[in-house]
Amino acid sequence: DSGVTQTPKHLITATGQRVTLRCSPRSGDLSVYWYQQSLDQGLQFLIQYYNGEERAKGNILERFSAQQFPDLHSELNLSSLELGDSALYFCASSVDVLTEAFFGQGTRLTVV
Amino acid sequence: AQKITQTQPGMFVQEKEAVTLDCTYDTSDPSYGLFWYKQPSSGEMIFLIYQGSYDQQNATEGRYSLNFQKARKSANLVISASQLGDSAMYFCAMREPSNTGKLIFGQGTTLQVKP
Numbered sequence: 001d002s003g004v005t006q007t008p009k010h011l012i013t014a015t016g017q018r019v020t021l022r023c024s025p026r027s028g029d030l031s032v033y034w035y036q037q038s039l040d041q042g043l044q045f046l047i048q049y050y051n052g053e054e055r056a057k058g059n060i061l062e063r064f065s066a067q068q069f070p071d072l073h074s075e076l077n078l079s080s081l082e083l084g085d086s087a088l089y090f091c092a093s094s095v096d097v098l099t100e101a102f103f104g105q106g107t108r109l110t111v112v
Numbered sequence: 113a114q115k116i117t118q119t120q121p122g123m124f125v126q127e128k129e130a131v132t133l134d135c136t137y138d139t140s141d142p143s144y145g146l147f148w149y150k151q152p153s154s155g156e157m158i159f160l161i162y163q164g165s166y167d168q169q170n171a172t173e174g175r176y177s178l179n180f181q182k183a184r185k186s187a188n189l190v191i192s193a194s195q196l197g198d199s200a201m202y203f204c205a206m207r208e209p210s211n212t213g214k215l216i217f218g219q220g221t222t223l224q225v226k227p
Contacts, residue, residue: 002158002159055213103149106157
């Protein structure tokens with residue numbers, strides 16, 4: 001167990017819908033990262049927050065947004081879902097930007 | 113731009129033998145970090161080992177060691193005494209030389225351990 005908790009583990013939803021993925025980082029970790037893993041794109045960095053503030057943005061679509069709350073948990077919001085958004089979404093956390101990141105078990109999103 | 117290359121899509125190894133998973137990277141920055149993660153069929157990503165670009169010695173963690181050859185820009189993972197539970201996908205990743213901690217991943221290598 002990495003100490004990073006992601007909910008839900010599985011999510012099935014229809015095209016056009018909106019979903020929220022939740023992540024609780026390891027205790028003491030200030031940095032939260034979101035990654036998307038798909039068969040065609042591999043593991044892609046989406047966005048990072050550090051102590052409540054956005055630190056870096058990667059290949060994140062405009063339909064996607066995220067935030068980190070004062071208690072350091074983070075949410076990834078995916079809207080106007082398309083079939084191609086089906087993927088495994090990982091949250092990871094680290095103490096700071098120089099230490100190793102520990103990953104949650106992921107949320108498997110299926111858009112039908 | 114930074115890039116990670118894993119050229120072995122799939123590997124087989126006999127139980128109890130050692131195996132090397134290849135990883136090469138490309139960066140022009142002198143400061144970077146290299147990581148290996150394991151992803152079993154259950155899907156979670158498990159951190160295995162880390163090597164900093166300025167580390168003088170190769171990193172080791174139990175049965176895992178990282179063969180770091182800076183001049184060749186390679187960071188191969190060596191698993192000694194393979195076990196059936198080592199069957200998984202293995203990803204090499206590089207931390208970008210920035211203040212973000214963002215990781216760039218290779219495409220992964222699937223390792224199957226044969227009994």
